[in-house]
Amino acid sequence: MQSVLAKSKCLVVKVGSSLVTNEGQGLDTHAIAQWADQIARLKIMGKQVVLVSSGAIAEGMQRLGWTKRPKAVHELQAAAAVGQMGLVQVYETCFRKHGLHTAQILLTHEDLADRKRYLNARSTLRTLLALNVIPIINENDTVVTDEIKFGDNDTLAALVTNLIEADALVIMTDQKGLYSADPRNDPNATLIQAGRAGDAALETMAGGAGSAIGRGGMLTKVLAAKRAGRSGAHTVIAWGREPEVLVRLAAGECIGTQLIADEANKIAARKKWLADHLQVRGRLMLDAGAVRALQEEGKSLLPIGVHDLSGEFERGEVVTCLDPAGREIARGLINYTSEETRKILKQASSEIEAILGYVDESELIHRDSLVLL
Numbered sequence: 001m002q003s004v005l006a007k008s009k010c011l012v013v014k015v016g017s018s019l020v021t022n023e024g025q026g027l028d029t030h031a032i033a034q035w036a037d038q039i040a041r042l043k044i045m046g047k048q049v050v051l052v053s054s055g056a057i058a059e060g061m062q063r064l065g066w067t068k069r070p071k072a073v074h075e076l077q078a079a080a081a082v083g084q085m086g087l088v089q090v091y092e093t094c095f096r097k098h099g100l101h102t103a104q105i106l107l108t109h110e111d112l113a114d115r116k117r118y119l120n121a122r123s124t125l126r127t128l129l130a131l132n133v134i135p136i137i138n139e140n141d142t143v144v145t146d147e148i149k150f151g152d153n154d155t156l157a158a159l160v161t162n163l164i165e166a167d168a169l170v171i172m173t174d175q176k177g178l179y180s181a182d183p184r185n186d187p188n189a190t191l192i193q194a195g196r197a198g199d200a201a202l203e204t205m206a207g208g209a210g211s212a213i214g215r216g217g218m219l220t221k222v223l224a225a226k227r228a229g230r231s232g233a234h235t236v237i238a239w240g241r242e243p244e245v246l247v248r249l250a251a252g253e254c255i256g257t258q259l260i261a262d263e264a265n266k267i268a269a270r271k272k273w274l275a276d277h278l279q280v281r282g283r284l285m286l287d288a289g290a291v292r293a294l295q296e297e298g299k300s301l302l303p304i305g306v307h308d309l310s311g312e313f314e315r316g317e318v319v320t321c322l323d324p325a326g327r328e329i330a331r332g333l334i335n336y337t338s339e340e341t342r343k344i345l346k347q348a349s350s351e352i353e354a355i356l357g358y359v360d361e362s363e364l365i366h367r368d369s370l371v372l373l
Contacts, residue, residue, distance in 0.1 A: 001194060004234035004260065006252035008167035010048040010129070012233075013039070014157035018174045019240040020055035020087070026062045027055065027090050031241070035172075036094035038246040039134065043100065045250055048129045050164065052137045052157040053091070059083030080141030091136050101133045106140035112159055113279055125164050158224035162231040162272045169228045170249065171221050172240035177257035178218060180205055197229030197259040222259070229261035231272050271371035274318060274331050282311030282319040282338055284364070291323045294330055295372060300363035301332065303352070306345040313338045315360070321370075332370030335361040 005011065015035065022028035039049050057076055060083030061069065070076055088104050095102045105125070111117045128135045139156055154171060161169045181189040195202050206218040218237075225235035238245050238256030249255055267275060286294075290305025301321065313319055314337050321330040334341065341364065344352050349362040 001254050001258075002252045003236070003249045003254050004168050004258055005170070005236065005246075005249040008047065008234070008250075010050075010164065010166040011042070011168050011170060012050045012052060012157055012161045012164070012166045012228075013170045013172065013246065014052040014153055015054065015172050015240060016153070016174065017054040017058045019172060020053060021058040021062065023174075027059050027086055029090050029094075032090050033094045033097075035240075035246070036091070036098065036100075038244065040095070040098035040100060041247050042250055043132070047250060050125065050129070050135045050137065050160060050166070051091075052153055052160060053087065054138065054153045056080045056083040056087050056138055057141055059086050077142050084138065084142070087138070088136065095134055101131075103128050103133050103135050105135050105137045106142075107137060107156065107160075108140045108143065109279060112163065112273075112276070115273065118163070118273055122163050125160075129164070152220045154220040154224040155227070158227035159276055161228040161233045162276055165231055166228075166233055169224065169233055169235045170246065171224065171235065171237045172245065173218075173221065173237060174240065175218065175237075176239045176242075177237050177255075178202065178206060178222065178259075192257050193254065194258045194260065197235055197261045198226040199259075202259070225259040225261075227276060229259070230267045230275055232261050232263040232266040234261050235259040267371060274333070274369070274371045275373060279318075280311075280320045280331060281313035281317040282309060282334070284309050284319055284321050284334075284341075286321055286323060286329075288324055291329060294321070294370070298367060300367040301330075301365040301370060302349055302362070303341070303344045303364050304346060304348050306341070306364060309338065309341055309345060311338060315340075319365075321365075328373055330370055330372050332365035334365055336364060 019031060020028060042049055057079045060079030063082050063086065064079060092102050107121065111121055125135055137160055139153060157169055157171065176191055178192045179189040180192060183189040202222050203219060206222040221237050228235055236249060236256055236258050242255055245255055284306050285308040286305055287307050290301060293299040293305065294301060313334060315335060316333055318331055319334045320328050323329050340356060343355050347355060353359045
């Protein structure tokens with residue numbers, strides 16, 4: 001089996017906090033220099049690379065002399081502000097030795113949730129890549145709040161992968177890859193060398209929290225692979241301290257765990273944005289007939305198929321659709337406000353005008369603005 005990176009032209013590489021900061025002891029400049037050297041060699045091989053790097057909060061904690069990760073948002077923001085300075089300085093210095101320019105990009109969920117800002121972010125990243133610049137991305141922890149945070153940089157890396165339509169996502173972590181069980185607790189755990197992105201069985205294997213320094217665990221990486229797979233991107237989870245790991249992967253060697261995406265199920269750019277819109281404004285409860293119409297017949301969602309709703313939303317906002325068992329099956333841009341929807345749910349489209357006095361659309365969500373999950 002050949003590594004998926006061998007034929008990939010555009011890569012997103014994510015490096016975790018424990019690797020960047022040597023388990024919280026401060027920025028590991030030697031390791032960062034080695035990754036910069038490998039990425040420079042990938043550039044020579046004709047590959048475009050976007051780097052998603054954790055480490056700002058961990059570095060800030062070290063600079064401030066904090067041994068325990070704070071819980072207060074303002075303290076986390078302060079640590080991020082202090083640590084981000086050191087993080088970008090080291091990356092800039094290491095890449096400059098190879099004649100490469102870097103660009104710092106800090107994102108919040110709102111940047112990708114807003115359609116206009118989403119497109120602006122994509123244009124900026126594509127322009128930087130065309131200019132042979134290495135974009136270095138991190139979550140903007142200095143302004144992030146619980147309502148807008150990605151939660152971990154694995155999710156952020158997957159969203160960036162979809163944003164620029166990269167061919168592959170490489171998640172470098174402090175584990176050799178995905179194991180059948182937690183190798184720290186189970187001596188019989190075996191490395192999963194290959195799997196399918198989105199396989200529910202992998203999520204069960206990957207349960208558990210991350211390190212004391214980082215926020216993610218193996219589960220967030222498996223879920224990131226699932227998310228990246230929606231745009232046809234494959235994922236590799238590998239040990240970040242494996243010698244020459246990126247260069248060897250790019251040369252075709254299989255290292256760590258490969259999670260292969262079903263390229264036949266690529267979602268169009270607009271629908272990728274809908275699927276990855278993490279903040280939905282409302283929930284629609286569908287009956288069995290509506291679920292069948294969406295999943296099997298590819299139809300739009302009509303008000304007659306919705307029996308209940310929750311949340312407050314405006315026309316054009318993203319809502320999630322639940323089947324009778326409460327499972328999320330789709331997301332989409334709704335054509336009516338929550339107040340209007342409450343009045344017309346369970347009614348035929350022909351009754352909308354009589355109930356509201358006007359008709360915006362005959363559908364609650366048009367199929368072109370709806371994505372199945």
